Amino acid sequence: MGSTPTTEPSVPPESGPPAPESARPGPVPPRGRRPLVLLVVEQLTSSVGRQVTALALPLLAIAHLDAGPLGASALLAMTYLPGVLLSPLIGVTVDRARLRRLLVGATWAQVPVIGSVPLVAAVSGATWPHLFAAAAVSGALSSTQSVASQSCLPRVVPAERLLSANSWLTGARTVGLIGGPALGGVLIGFVDPASALLVECAAYAVAGALFLALPVALNRPPGDGGTGARSRVGALREGLAVIRRETLLRRQALAAAGLNLGGGAGSGLFVLYADQDLGLPSWQLGTVFAAYAVGMGTGVLVATAATRALGMARAIQVCALGAGAALFLIPAASLGAAFPVLVLYELLFGLLATVWSIAMTTGRQLVTPAHLLGRVNAFLQAVLTATLPVGAFLGGALASRAGIVPVLIGAAAVALAGASSLCFPRDLLADVERAAEKP
Template identity: 80%
Template structure:
């Protein structure tokens, strides 16, 4: 490693009151943007595979290893933990790597990582260490792919098209989120959970081929990459300097952390709350979950129009605040009538959280220098990834002591407080030292 340079020298000063411009959408028809279509197709296939695995993996641990609640929870945590711990290094690697080659490599490495599990199960050799290791490796590779794809999008889509492009990608993930569990349930009903994991292997193999078809220009570093620091420590400082200087990024991270903490607690207790506290029949629970998918789909369809009408900054603030406030409808359902209140909650939260996520991602891509986008994305992804399971675990622990409804109310308060931070005064301009 070479000598480090001044981390501040490669990052232009950013004023605290700066706002991300709203793309005009004049970059040309997106349906003719071949790299974007490849990314959308990859997101569609890989999200289906991940949802199948999210259902099959804990069932595999239960069937083959006799897992209880602790084992299933630990397995889920192991899938998240590597991405959180390694995110700073992932960000540096993404900013320095030949991006197309990296995307292909991490997609194809997922095939043996995930595929080793059904192979071991077929040979009656599956063990807990193997299962944990596979979840950890797959989680780290998935985090790398997520950061790399987000960082590469501004290099294949004009700035004017970033907002609708992010909507397209979110829409593809939404389709997978809806269709994946259904496909997983059918496969597991027909075969053992282990062979169902081969669906994710197939989607990663296809995803690697789609990444390979991306433009070769992605293997060239961004225009300003040569100005960056050489040592990893200095490179990390460069990424942190962007977040430190740009108050919008800090506020977005705080808002997202609050929403994920509150939302994680609510999600972890939701089924138990609906069953024990509200006594809703299964068909109503299924309808409630379907309402969330409808809300997400609507959010994808209207995100571009809403963001352009309100402006990027206001869309992020309004939708984040609305999503946080919607969480209060969960404990309010205990006052009755429960079913329509929960349907309304899922519709509102799915809609507002989706528009907020699309607008927030686009503003981050517009505000961050291209050669530092990997590090900024990785830092923020670590914050968001860590807070969701933390909220679920904390919510479960507290609910066992004070009850479900008080914890759900507290979780909504945390989410609203986090999203409300976006409305605080921006303060004086922050200049480069």
């Protein structure tokens, strides 16, 4: 089942007076815009590599260490936990660092970390301590790279192009999410899972080279570079002050938490529910998953046009509410016509959640001061990362007592309640639209 995607003053235009909203050009392909091309190719490359590893690492633990459900789940959790725990430190580091150097270093450091797994497996055999350590360090580096990439975009793309740029980056990640597992499955069919991890090493080597080709100006911190507060605690307070001050950011955090708690509970139970309660054959379940990819792809294609037609604030609001409401289709499938209902759910959720994610990211980049963007991105990424596994764990625990369908209804209600926090008052809607339109 699909899950909720993953959470500064505007840059002056290149020349001339600001164009009115109706006259602004639509999405522009990234060719001819070198920094955006580099970031799009990097997102595609890294996403494919991460998906191969997401399949290969647990299969390696199963094949070499006889891992059961608990071991495989714990290994997956270790890739997320460091990003949550270290998010405050990551945010301050991104705001104070030479950004291009940080992106290159964090990406190339993945090569020895991931490469150590097949090396140790070949020399002395895989061990649990080493797999957990590699997963944890790789997770911390991935979180750093993700926050730094989001903070980099507004500095290489003009404000009027941010929405289109975020659509291109989301599209690149979507291709990786779809193609990565298939590539991983084919590779593991020919080689050992440990050897398949070398694909991610190659992907990170290429991604680091792409970051190295970004403008050297990224090594100059924006604004005060996060040095307004000398201590790290003071720097964290500066970042949190922005979130407290900006209602849009606070409500984004609440909406993301609600959608991920509900979506996580539904995701954890989805396959079991479809197989045991609904009796879907494997080909129908595969089609349902494919429908989510179609919904995501459609969302990427229409996000810019839909956001400009509705206005950024309305797009954030409507798409979040629609994604939360779509979760009710999962328990509704138990009433009959399960296959078409679940296909409809995946199409709607994939479409709405993708448009919401793109509009939300763009809005955050527009209202957050450039020198604080790392801290704000890190905080919201921690919310997104932490709530999804918590929702899955709570959903499984409650379903063992109350049954799957009641928990799915409750999960949808939680998601919709979180999304309703984006029902802005009229004056806030106007403020968000002014931020989006300001050149």
